[in-house]
Every structure is written in C-alpha cells, then in structure tokens.
Amino acid sequence: MKEYQRKQLLERVNRDSATVGVTLPEAIEIQGEEINLREFVFEIKRRDTIPPGERERVDHAKRNLRRERIERLSLIDENEVSYGEGETIAEAIIGIDRALNALEQLGPANLEQEAKKQEAVDTKRWMSFLKKALGDDKMSGTRGRM
Template sequence: MKEFERKGLLERVDREGATVGASIPETIEVQGEEIALREFVFEIQRRETVPAGERERVDRAKKNLRRERLQRRQRLEEADISYEEGEEIVGSIVGIERALSALENLGATDIEREAKASEAADKKRWMKFLQQALGRDGSSSRGGR
C-alpha cells in the first residue's frame, strides 16, 4: 500500500462522523475469540437498565473492544498490507467504534456519572440559593444591581 493510501484510510478512521450509517459487525474476532457482537449489543440495549452483574460484562467487553480497535489501528498504521486489507481493517474499526458508541450510551450503567450529575445539580441549586439570599440574582426588590 502506498503511503498516501494509508493516510487516506487513517483519515477515514479518525473522521468525526465515521460511524454514521455504519453497522455493528455480526461477529468479530477479539483476542483470538469469535464474538457475536451485534447480538451482544442488541441484547444489552433491549434492557431499560443494565443489572449489576451484566455491568461488569459490558465493561469487560468495552475494554476488549477498545484494545482490539487500537491493535487494528496500529496494524493499519504500521503493517505491510494491501490497500484491500486496509479497507477491511477500516471497516472493522468503524464497526467496533459503532458498537462501543452503542455500549457507551446505555442508560444508567455508570453510577459514577450519575453521582457526578447529581452533585453538579446540587451545587447549582446551592449557588442559586446563595445568590438569592445575598440579593445578587437580579430579581431583588431593592432596585436590582
């Protein structure tokens, strides 16, 4: 593969909207193991919330998918491969990205994220209360500041 072809393929992988319209691969080989990726993602998405036991499985899957994506990207960058092989790798990377995106956007899977959002809302309410108490909210009956 020529260097400009390699750069073009890497650009496709790095493009912001690369996953738009992309589908999750039916199966994918991760760390030498064949995984029914599409079925796994759809199974997890069907649930309103991910139970604690499944959360660990989802986190492990995301970690493995990220590792596989990185390995495939490195192969695309460094390996002596044909352009056709490069296109296959790009397709698989975009499919992995699509699956990761679907798994990242699951509802109520990240307790830390929920706690941070709750804490931020509490701080916002507290600041609003302090501003009102100190008469700095602009709605003061003392002529406003």
C-alpha cells in the same frame, strides 16, 4: 501500500461521522475469540438500564473492543498491511466504533447513584468557580486580613 492510501484509511476510521449509517458487524474476532457482536449489543440495548451484574460484562466488552481497535489501527498506522487488507481492517474498526458507540449510550445501572455522582461533580465545579471568582484567600476564611 502507498503513503497517501495509508493516510486516507486513517482519516476514514478517525472521522467523526465514520459510523453514521454503518450496521453492526454480525460477528468479530477479538483476541482470538469470535464474538457475536450484533447479538451482544442488541441484547444489552433492549434494557433501559444495565443491571449491576451485567455492568461488569459490558465494561469488559468495551475494554476488549477498545484494545482490538488500537491493535487493528496500528496495523494500518505502521503500514504493515496491503491496501486491500487495510480497507478490510478499516471496515472492521468502523464496526468496532459503532458497537462502542452503542454500548456507551446505555443508561446507568443505578440512576440514584449516578444522580449523586453528578451532584458531587457539580458542587465541586461550583466551588472551584467560586474560589477563582472570589480568590482563594476569601474562601478559606481569611477575608479582611492583610
């Protein structure tokens, strides 16, 4: 494949809007195993939240999809395929991205636990801001000493 074609394919798969209007692939082969991707994503998305037992399954699927995306992208990036094969791989990568987007948008398994985590992050961010705004020595109780 020519260099400009390779760059065109890479730009296409890395575009933020690449998945807009794209339907999930019916099935995809990941690490030698055929996965009914559309069925899996729709099965998981039917629920408002992911039950604790399913969270591990979803996380595993997301890891595998990310790994497969990287492997397929490297075939284009390293110019190891023809342009026609590259187009097919690019479509598969966009389908993987669509599935990952759908799985990333799922609600948390435990809303109370997620709220506590968010509160801890907010508190840490607020304390960091105060330390910067007031100076580290004022937050550590050494105010007025020089």
